Amino acid sequence: TGFPVVTLSRTPDGALSLAQTRFFSDPSVVDPDDSRWDLPLTAQVGHGSGGGGGPELHRVGIWTASDLPARDAAFEVHAPTSVGSKFPADSPWIKLNGLQQGFYIDNYDADGWLRLQSPCQQLVLSEVDRMCLLDNAFVLTRAGKLDLANALEFSRALANDPSYLIWKSLSTHLTFYGSLIHQTPTFPKFQAYVRRFYGPQLARLGWFTQDTDQESTAYFRSEVIRMLGTAKDPAVLADAVIHFQTLVTTPEASRVTSDLRAVIFRVVATHLQGQVYDQLRTLYESSDLAELKNDCLGGMGAVQTKWNDTLEWALSGKVRSQDIQYAFAGVVRSGIEGADFTWAFIQANWDRLNDKYIPNKVGSLVCLAIGRFQTEDKAVEVEAFLGDKKTTAYKRRLDTTLEGIRIKAACFRRDATHLDQWLTAQTL
Incomplete structure (x- = not known):
């Protein structure tokens, strides 16, 4: 809240125009001040057939907005045509704030967001630019400045992205909307979409460590399994139950890494409920490993019939003061x-x-x-x-x-x- 949003649009005659306004996370808030900024304008610009060539960085210069006319009814300050004309209008796509050098959110009209799908799909844009575009799309949607359909369509362009950071961001935004509709008839449709969207990633990553794993792969694998577990993917639920029993009974024989333990406990407890509660509680009380204890708390909180028992047990002194939030979080996450x-x-x-x-x-x-x-x-x-x-x-x-x-x-x-x-x- 409080920083600028810069929107790049195409006019009916194909020219490019720029407008800036103050960002508020709450769309009902009206800017009480005549906010305007002098902004450094840079852009990554596509070239070649389809814009698949390496992006070119254009440094347009400083857009000085302080001496422009008053804002319009939408509280936007529009740049003169001389500013928009500095961008190549015939380029297949333009990504504002190239290399994220300016402190502002870049936004686009529907056509602009559509054009940016291709350089993201082809990994022409850097990981940082792709992630910032994704985050911007959903942040702007929550603030009422972009249609949700545009953000969702843009996110589909990242379906084969190899970056863990991209998928972590995708999960954050999809989880936000999944939580909103959790108690509505729409939620099963959301779960079905998540299963289709995340399934290919699990097929690629698998459950077990591979020779091709990178430093972030363990987190990537955990995030994908978590989302598919929330979506009640049948294969994930079945595999998680098998891995759960191994982790609880003969942990030394388990092939899954400790990075997956928390998500396995949570997925299985959500699925089987009271059938695994005693196992988790016994494991908590018999272990001296703080990380394992917290993983158990996350699973125990998923068992609805035991919510009161879990919180009372935690407050009785069984859970350390510095860890009590894990017991409460386990219930809230339900x-x-x-x-x-x-x-x-x-x-x-x-x-x-x-x-x-x-x-x-x-x-x-x-x-x-x-x-x-x-x-x-x-x-x-x-x-x-x-x-x-x-x-x-x-x-x-x-x-x-x-x-x-x-x-x-x-x-x-x-x-x-x-x-x-x-x-x-x-x-x-």
Whole structure:
């Protein structure tokens, strides 16, 4: 919030135009100031047939906006035609902010986003530029400045991208929208899309370490399995159960690395529920390895019938103070139902938690629980409960979390139907 968005568009006659405006994560906020910036304009420009040749870096110079006319009704400041004309309009594609040298978000009209798919698919643009484009697309969508369909279509161009960072970012953004629709009839469509989208990556990476693995491959593999587990991929669920039993009973015989342990515990506990709870709790209590204990907590929190038992057991002293958030996070990650339960538990045990933990720790538990909410009613409920409580130690974090709830509420109202329509179209 507070920095500029620069949008590159093509006019009906094919000329290029630029406009800048102030970015707000909450689209309902109106800029109270006449914000405008002097911006260094650079661009990666495609050339050759289809734009598949190596990009050329164009340094346009400084766009001085301070002496331009007042903003239009959309609070945008438009560059004079002399600025837009410095970009090659006949180029098959243009990526603003080449090499990410300027502190601004680059945006495009629908045609511009479409044109940028090809250099991303062909890996013509660098990993950094591809990742920034992906992040920009979804950040702008959440702020109401880009249609969700445009962001999703652009993300499909990265379906074969070899970069872990790209897929980590993809997972973050898709998980955000999956969480929004988790309790709607659209969610099974979302799961089906994730299975199709991530399946080829698991086929390439496999479950086990390979000679071709790079430093980030273990994280890449874990992320892909996590997403497919959330999407209830049948093969992933079946394999995860087998690996789970080996990890719990004869860990020395397991071929999967410890990087996959947390995701396996979580996927299997979500799938089998109470059938594995006692195994996870016993493993926690018998182990001295902190990382393994935290992995167990993540799995235990997935078992809905044991939520209260898990939190009470954790508060009894079985879980160290510095690790208590893992027990709460395990429940919250189960969706809105888990967040509702955790928030109710925190309210009912408010004095107990504040007596046991320092204010910052209590604040982290509060924000962890309410951060999953996505309605105005829930934001109001939280504010009402905390109105007379001492929250000074974590006020800024709390304010940010409440703002996030309201942003998600706006996203759901604006995009839930569009997401359903887009997902439906993918199956036709």
